[in-house]
Amino acid sequence: MSESRTEEFMERFRVLIRITDLSQRLADPLKEVMTELLETSCTRLKAAGASILVRKEDSGALTFLAATGEVADQVIGLEVPAGKGIAGFVLMSGQPMAISQPDDESGFYAEVDKATGFSTEHILAIPLRFRNDIIGVLEYVNRAADAPSEAFTAAEMDVATVYAESVAALVNAFFEGDLLYDLSSRVANTEEERREVQTWLRSIRDVSSHGRALEIAALINELASMGDAEIELCRKVLESIIAYSRSNLSGLEFTDE
Amino acid sequence: MSRTGGSTQNKGPTPKPSSDRDWLEATGRGVTVAIIDSGVDATHPELAGRIVDEVGARVEGSKVTFTRVDDGDLAGHGTACAGIITKVAPEAKIASIRVLGASGSGDAQVFLAGLEYAVKQRYKIINLSLGTTKPQFFAPLHDLLDRAYQAGCIVIAAANNLPQPSFPSIFSSSLISVVKSEETDPLKFGFHYGEVIELTAPGVNIRTPWFGGGYRTLTGNSFACPHITGLLARMVETYPDLTPFQAKAELYAVASRNAHNTR
Numbered sequence: 253m254s255e256s257r258t259e260e261f262m263e264r265f266r267v268l269i270r271i272t273d274l275s276q277r278l279a280d281p282l283k284e285v286m287t288e289l290l291e292t293s294c295t296r297l298k299a300a301g302a303s304i305l306v307r308k309e310d311s312g313a314l315t316f317l318a319a320t321g322e323v324a325d326q327v328i329g330l331e332v333p334a335g336k337g338i339a340g341f342v343l344m345s346g347q348p349m350a351i352s353q354p355d356d357e358s359g360f361y362a363e364v365d366k367a368t369g370f371s372t373e374h375i376l377a378i379p380l381r382f383r384n385d386i387i388g389v390l391e392y393v394n395r396a397a398d399a400p401s402e403a404f405t406a407a408e409m410d411v412a413t414v415y416a417e418s419v420a421a422l423v424n425a426f427f428e429g430d431l432l433y434d435l436s437s438r439v440a441n442t443e444e445e446r447r448e449v450q451t452w453l454r455s456i457r458d459v460s461s462h463g464r465a466l467e468i469a470a471l472i473n474e475l476a477s478m479g480d481a482e483i484e485l486c487r488k489v490l491e492s493i494i495a496y497s498r499s500n501l502s503g504l505e506f507t508d509e
Numbered sequence: 510m511s512r513t514g515g516s517t518q519n520k521g522p523t524p525k526p527s528s529d530r531d532w533l534e535a536t537g538r539g540v541t542v543a544i545i546d547s548g549v550d551a552t553h554p555e556l557a558g559r560i561v562d563e564v565g566a567r568v569e570g571s572k573v574t575f576t577r578v579d580d581g582d583l584a585g586h587g588t589a590c591a592g593i594i595t596k597v598a599p600e601a602k603i604a605s606i607r608v609l610g611a612s613g614s615g616d617a618q619v620f621l622a623g624l625e626y627a628v629k630q631r632y633k634i635i636n637l638s639l640g641t642t643k644p645q646f647f648a649p650l651h652d653l654l655d656r657a658y659q660a661g662c663i664v665i666a667a668a669n670n671l672p673q674p675s676f677p678s679i680f681s682s683s684l685i686s687v688v689k690s691e692e693t694d695p696l697k698f699g700f701h702y703g704e705v706i707e708l709t710a711p712g713v714n715i716r717t718p719w720f721g722g723g724y725r726t727l728t729g730n731s732f733a734c735p736h737i738t739g740l741l742a743r744m745v746e747t748y749p750d751l752t753p754f755q756a757k758a759e760l761y762a763v764a765s766r767n768a769h770n771t772r
Contacts (some may be wrong), residue, residue, distance in 0.1 A: 384644055
């Protein structure tokens with residue numbers, strides 16, 4: 253690889269890392285908060301599980317973005333075709349709805365139950381509105397094990413509507429982060445490359461030393477802003493330390509006096 | 510062509526609901542109610558022989574057309590509403606105008622086209638459980654509802670209980686908007702004159718037919734709406750030339766009597 257090609261590659265790689273890191277920093281906590289909110293609201297509404305379904309712009313289908321409960325892991329990523337099931341109707345009508353006690357095999361969008369082995373008896377479905385658009389549906393299913401198996405009430409529908417407001421704001425923020433994620437796809441040469449960067453970023457964030465590493469990075473960044481001489485000095489110091497550490501397999505020992 | 514058993518135009522003497530309320534004994538015979546919804550399962554035992562027309566929206570570019578369909582209900586909701594209407598008005602017929610699933614996302618454009626279709630077909634009573642919060646549809650819907658009013662179509666819309674206003678349920682002058690109550694008797698509805706959503710009707714734990722032959726217990730404003738629609742079918746059987754204004758006045762009178770009797 254020529255020097256200019258290497259420079260170009262490195263620059264693109266740096267951009268990719270920055271964008272991927274930013275999108276993860278935005279999206280990951282939002283998903284965690286969404287799941288926490290689902291758990292909190294489930295407790296409040298005595299529901300066995302809850303999920304957030306979001307509308308896909310191109311097809312109008314609904315995808316499970318986040319979920320909590322017995323089959324949460326199985327439903328995330330599942331798709332409900334446009335206009336199908338309770339969620340499809342709630343998305344279209346903008347009407348909150350509680351449905352209960354099926355006394356036959358028909359009814360709720362059975363494909364989800366088939367895929368998960370779950371048996372839906374009660375649903376409370378609330379549209380997720382952000383500004384003037386319906387962007388998805390918040391669903392609560394069945395009653396918690398310690399609660400009587402009865403229909404969701406009108407009062408619970410009102411409570412769920414309040415939760416839906418917060419969920420809608422989180423979903424919208426998540427989509428904003430998703431735009432950056434799309435941008436990282438454009439910068440990366442392949443999907444594999446993007447995933448690699450993503451995994452690497454996750455792994456370094458998971459280790460306890462990451463905070464200290466970031467502090468060093470910040471110091472270097474500050475030093476680099478002072479000028480070329482400082483950058484060169486910094487590079488030489490770091491190279492010397494690395495060379496020394498490599499020659500002494502036990503590495504440096506540092507004692508806090 | 511009239512779809513009501515009576516004309517939507519005023520012919521002959523203006524009907525006046527009588528003070529003895531003989532429409533309360535009516536069953537909706539000869540009255541066809543249009544339901545703009547997810548379709549209706551015509552094979553459900555409770556609805557057998559009740560569905561006189563079934564059309565579904567087809568979207569081609571920006572054009573929405575309606576053609577005959579025979580694949581029933583896509584989500585269950587329309588069947589549930591039809592079940593409530595025919596319970597309240599046991600001899601009323603249903604015309605299903607399906608607007609769900611036609612365009613993928615079920616957008617407001619299709620729903621608007623469905624309402625326009627119903628008004629053009631001159632259905633005297635139109636049940637609407639859908640709405641939109643998109644401001645760009647405010648003016649077209651307002652215009653369409655005014656045209657429906659002038660054509661003598663009585664439109665009944667479900668309100669939503671969400672913070673954002675939804676159209677057309679907030680258009681108080683040209684239609685009848687309904688929100689759910691915990692009342693169980695369809696005749697014990699409420700009328701709150703001066704409020705954005707004026708009518709309250711049973712909408713909590715309503716057991717009604719569901720597509721595929723079964724039943725469901727449902728809660729929501731969209732199940733309150735067909736209770737009022739059913740009562741209006743009874744009213745129109747008795748007074749085929751009833752205007753939207755007269756319908757509202759009569760509902761107000763009965764609701765006032767209800768309120769007075771419960772004091």
